[in-house]
Amino acid sequence: MNNNDNNTLDIMTFIVNLGMARKIIKHGREHGMLGATVFLGKGTAHTSKLLDFLDLTDSSKEIIFVLIDDNSSKLLIKELNDKFKFYKPNHGIVFTMPVSQIIGSSLFENYKESRGVKKPMHRSIFTIVDKGYAEDVIDAACAAGARGGTIINARGSGIHETSKIFNMEIAPEKEIVLILAETERSKAIITSIREKLNIDEAGKGVIFIQDVSEVYGLRTEPMRDK
Helix, strand or coil: CCCCCCCCEEEEEEEEECCCHHHHHHHHHCCCCCCCEEEEEEEEECCCCCCCCCCCCCEEEEEEEEEEEHHHHHHHHHHHHHHHCCCCCCCCEEEEEEECCCCCCHHHCCCCCCCCCCCCCEEEEEEEEECCCHHHHHHHHHHCCCCEEEEEECCCCCCCCCEEECCEEECCCEEEEEEEEEHHHHHHHHHHHHHHHCCCCCCCCEEEEEEECEEECCCCCCCCCC
């Protein structure tokens, strides 16, 4: 992948079953992926009988973040979708989001600023809260129409260490909740989380939202009992 002043950057995100990250990264490197960051997470569904919006049940997941130029992103996401069949149930999902700015990486310093997504159909909602409150975030989101989400444990390897995501320092006792929602539902979901978790109070948490430019593997309707 070559730096190009005419290209913008995407962050490509995978949510897959435990053990799949190594295979995806290996295949991705054969098709232009330079590197990736892997987090452990837990997929959640609102009830035991409901398949959540991210096609995940309550089980261990791997979350992969890849920074890549937008031209390579379009080719790579299609290649990986063909290889790993994200369009099939329980095969995970992959989606891309535009990066407005990147700091601290000389590899991507020549890329221009992203102008965002025109009329995005989906948005990603990241909520950072104290450890132990992630399930409350999921409950609040589902009450407003979300089908579920993914909980990412941001703990570092040592008690005094921090992990970084999107160049943000995340203290060891924090959890990150990732929810992917249709754009028209996102406002209600965000409002529900803000109100029920008191996010506007100092120290209660942080929410940030990004438009999603491309997505594979989403189920648009929940699975219902027969």
